[in-house]
Amino acid sequence: MQSKLWKMILLVSSPLMIVIIVIASIGIVYALQYNAILNNVTMASEFNQNFKDDVDLKMYYYVIDSQYSEGLPVREVQSAEMIARKLTETTTKKESLRAINSVLNLCHNLQDKMNEIAETEEYNLREEQLENNIYILTDLIQEYMYTYLYYEAAHLDALQTTMIRNMIVLMAVIVVLSIVLLCFLLRKSRKLSKRIIEPIDKICERLEAIGKGDLLVYKPIQADVEEVQLLTDGIETMVGQLKRLIDKTTEQEKQRRRTELALLQAQINPHFLYNTLDTIIWLIESGEIAEAVTMVSNLSNFFRFSLSRGKNVITLAEEEQHIRSYLEIQKMRYRDLMEYKIDIPDQLKFFTLPKLTLQPLVENALYHGIKNRRRKGYIRVTGREQDECIILEVEDDGAGMTRERLEEVRASLEEESSIEGFGLRAVHRRLRILFGNGYGLTLESTPDIGTRVILTIPKQTAEESGT
Structure with a gap:
């Protein structure tokens, strides 16, 4: 009987365990993907939103040799280049990868153009390079970075939608599987109740009667399960012994109290x-x-x-x-x-x-x-x-x-x-x-x-x- 119960438990629990493992695995995969994209978006958000204006203004001051000039804005370009290089290592979406590579290439070109202006001495030529190179490159860098953010946000939204849809499907599978397993359990439980529960209920009634003082020996309750039959046979066998033990214990308790009193006085x-x-x-x-x-x-x-x-x-x-x-x-x-x-x-x-x-x-x-x-x-x-x-x-x-x-x-x-x-x-x-x-x-x-x-x-x- 114990082996049958174990088989039934395994039949019910195994499918549920498999489904739980699948759901957990899918959830982990989605969580890793979602976290990676979210990290990309967070890192891209560190890009200076005023990149074009800041670089253009500093280059303008540099070209006209203004008293406000701080030199070439190399630090801003290097910061943008560092962000772009990190994003190329973690980005997987083709459109996003194309955009961030463009940002990286444009940053290289921008540095080259800035160095050309630094090497040019004629003011008009420097002004022309500022208009035709610097302003256009900074505009493209900022535009491609915004394009990258757009693609990554879209990818994040699509992943979230897919994840929700798949979870709904898996939950529906769990519900259907639970209903099937519940029906299976109910059917098996009905059979078990006739073979185990009903005799056990009768045994409980018998034990309740014994607890109330009914120590007469009756015919053992009949059961199909061998273990239950052994139990009911043993109960009726022990009832007679219990009565004899109670009588013996009562007499011993009286004797113990008399002896205890004598010992206390002694x-x-x-x-x-x-x-x-x-x-x-x-x-x-x-x-x-x-x-x-x-x-x-x-x-x-x-x-x-x-x-x-x-x-x-x-x-x-x-x-x-x-x-x-x-x-x-x-x-x-x-x-x-x-x-x-x-x-x-x-x-x-x-x-x-x-x-x-x-x-x-x-x-x-x-x-x-x-x-x-x-x-x-x-x-x-x-x-x-x-x-x-x-x-x-x-x-x-x-x-x-x-x-x-x-x-x-x-x-x-x-x-x-x-x-x-x-x-x-x-x-x-x-x-x-x-x-x-x-x-x-x-x-x-x-x-x-x-x-x-x-x-x-x-x-x-x-x-x-x-x-």
Whole structure:
């Protein structure tokens, strides 16, 4: 079937291509001829229209030896001769060529006559040569140049008329050929529609029904074309497999969601829980019951927000409470080591983001920034709007990173196999998957000054995120 289609395409396109090539060739030939004649006319137009008057006047002044005499008008004659010589090289029309050759010959004669006058000393004889030679030659030169322009203009007009007439004939040929090819296409298309289009229409209807949920297996649609028959047989074969795959995928998706939730909870560092419980025991043993109760309350809130009733997407307000509970716990553990501040505008708190987005960043700021500095440090979490995005920043005044180390961490965000920066990379890749490449994490750091992690997410409410 494919070979038949190619043959039909070639039968239709080949005549059109041939006609197009012929038209283009004729057009190029006409364009070259037209341009050549037009250049001749343009060059001839450079001929001094006052040639006769100028040369006659200058020769008259020269003959009478007037104070206005500038000598022999050799430059004017040479200019006319140069134009005539160039035109003889590009002129093809016989009449035009005869006229321009006459101009060239007359220019030679004019120079000779001018030299004769220059060699003649008797005034009367010079006057006679001026009347009988110079005036007649300049008149003939100007007349033949006008004759040349006339012939070339006529040739240009005739060429334009011929070109228009031939183009009309070629366009008529194209129209007739197009009508013939169109009739041929319509006839072939009618045959093809019975063999291909009609079965394909039925297949489309069948696919539409499948798309609406009709996954029952029917008898395959009968078609004369082998390829179409294979297609419809394959569709009915795959319908049964599709139903089984959908059921299997649905079950796998449920299992994946359960596993994903479990993995999210498992990401919480178990050492954090052990150390927190140890701190609570120490507070109780030290008699600091109120502090122990506060820490237990914060730990309870921390795990409650971690679970978030099974939701994967929570509001920014919930995420703020989550990291506040975490920071309160750590603040009680590291009393002389850490302070923090959370500054997120209220108008942003109803927007949503993936659960456990900020907690890994805050944990990273504490363990890789503040603790490495070995002095009291400050963690600041801020939020702001920027166009249609929300910018969240986690900043610490800890140890910071060298330029080389910063580049390594930035590179690890994009590498699947990297073992460095797991928490940051997990957050970054999850944001990229959910929202696209325009979102994610950006890192800034200066040694002994601190580190800033900038998180960019789109503005999404619970309704828009589908939660």
